[in-house]
Amino acid sequence: MAEPTFAVLAGGLSHERDVSLRSGRRLSVALREQGLSVEEWDTDSGLVSRLRDERPDAALLALHGGEGENGSVQTVLEMLGVPFVGTNSEGCRRAFDKPIAKALVAGAGFSTPEWVVLPHSTFRELGAQAVLDAMVQRLGLPLILKPDQGGSALGTQVVRDAAELPAAMVGCFAYGDTVLAERFIHGVEVAVTVIERDGGPEALPAVEIVPESGVYDYTARYTAGLTDFFCPARLTPEAEKAVRELAVGAHRLLGLRDISRTDAVVAADGTVYFLEVNLSPGLTETSTVPMAMEAAGTSLGAVFSDLVSRAVQRGS
């Protein structure tokens, strides 16, 4: 019987290609250290024929943003009958869109910062200043702007002064046509990884994120040393329990599979706010998921070799 081979899909054409390639390399090395036969595949126009021709026993998605997270690549894998690690196409479509995910999580009773979602056309048709004024009146300052889809904090900006808003909107709209504006919650920022085991989804220890600049933006995420991480997070046992419950709850509610990472903030009054969920979380040298795995006494390689076995058993 031939040795099973696995394809790690990374790269692609999203703005997060660089991060994805790094996640993919790290995941591949970790799996090879577990003795698995792994190849790294870029996600390009040759992907479908390659999947047909080479038929990997399973695929692992280290794709971030765009087609790799919005359900498109997952749909292709499902059509071709290739088992894969990660959320199915339906769950991706729910979770990748930040406003939809926030609405679903909020609907289940979890707290999330107040938000509004606006396309560029609204500002153009109704007058930018009037809409911005209404936004500030509703959400207060500071507020945070994010593209409604995508990760790695690309295009994300904290706005502390209303005068900064027009420029921040222009910067954010460069990443997409719709902006999510959210009330900024001061507090302890944490990332909670959820992995599925035989007993169902389990939350790993929360990782507390303290960026030197105060904002966990792209530079703070991917420059080693510019952010301090605390694991275990400096939370009360009650807060730690609450963020883990939130992460598992979001994972279940959104129909996520195998692995996810929920970003949350614990406010001074102890309220836990859901920020967003990542269905293909970063696995780079500076990412929080590998840290959480280590803190839980396991490793990237061990977790993903287990997940890929589950994917193979699950089949297409």
Added chain:
Amino acid sequence: MTDSQPLEHRQGSEPGRHNLDPHIDRYAARTAGMTASEIRALFAVASRPEVVSLAGGMPNLAALPLESLSGQMAELIAEEGLVALQYGSAHGVPALREQICEVMAMEGISGHPDDIVVTVGSQMGLDMVTRLFCDPGDVVLAEGPSYVGALGSFAAYEAQVVHVEMDDDGLVPDTLRAAIDATRREGKRIKFLYTIPNFHNPAGVTLAVERRAEILEICASNDILVVEDNPYGLLGFDGQTYPALRSMDPDNVVYLGSFSKTFASGLRVGWVLAPHAVREKLVLAAESATLCPPTLNQLVVSRYLSTHDWKGQIKTFRENYRERRDAMLSSLEQHLPAGCTWTQPDGGFYVWVTVPEGVDTKAMLPRAVTARVAYASGTGFYADGFGSRQMRLSYCYPTPERIREGVRRLAGVLESEMELVRTFGSVTTRAVSGPQFPGPDTA
């Protein structure tokens, strides 16, 4: 951090604290800007064939006679392997230094082989010259905009850059005088003028011949050294060359040359031609930096120069680049929206585009990448944050068809961005950390 590395290796002083860089408090202050960059990350997408990259500066090497070069390299190893694979002198291979004199003679330079130091690309020459002359806080005068690699070298030695305005004829003598006066009034020490007189990177303009003597006279009378960087001088599209500044004032000009654009950039062979006393220090500086430039690569270049029609090869390169320049300029004329202006290079690799008021090319880059086109935003070519309305477009690498398609896409991106600016008003976007220019391996 590897998958198996224990957490303790990264722990800080507080319980549970992990900083992923245990050396974070040890770095020199000059490393402050060496961070991950959102803009730089976008260039990873530019390497994909779906994207038309007008961002990088990779020479188009497709026209090189690879089969013949392959045989020549095999012969080199067979005949001179024990020399080619051995350490050499930091000064450089003597035969190559003589040949470099022949190359420089094409631009009117009469240099002595002993005054040449072969370097690992002219970038190393620039680094060494800055190391020799600049203390922290010293001022380097440079065109605005200027070559991003030079700005990196100046920053590494903590030199302050004062930009000098250019127009379509290159450096403006009066603004050079004004910059010198203003800098000195502030009590600052000017060490040299860094200039790319021919087919400027990124501006695409050439210093008018009639200005050259005046620029040299201004520098000489103010006791300011001139560092002339001339990688594109033989790539004038009509075959024209201009008198090198070095040829006009050998005692006050340090000249940087390169085979990266006229032969093969991957060999990393460049040179510095310097007045004798400076040359002696350069050799010692080179020794401490690299011991010696790669002997093998020097001998490859030397054989190429002695056995190939290298002048004919440069003519081929010129013709290729001229065709691409023509495609770029006609496409810009056809597609770019009103309010955009651009330079008209008659050699080299680049067009410098100015976009309408309010558009920030750095903020626009993600939109461009989404539309599958990439460029280098202007701010990377200034040390002082200027350049948000500019972008550098390179035509050296893509085919003419791809250039036309890239400009067509770029025009659509600009239209969308201008609509956004009309919606939100003229804005200057936030500062972005880290390098904002493509790496050397970006097409």
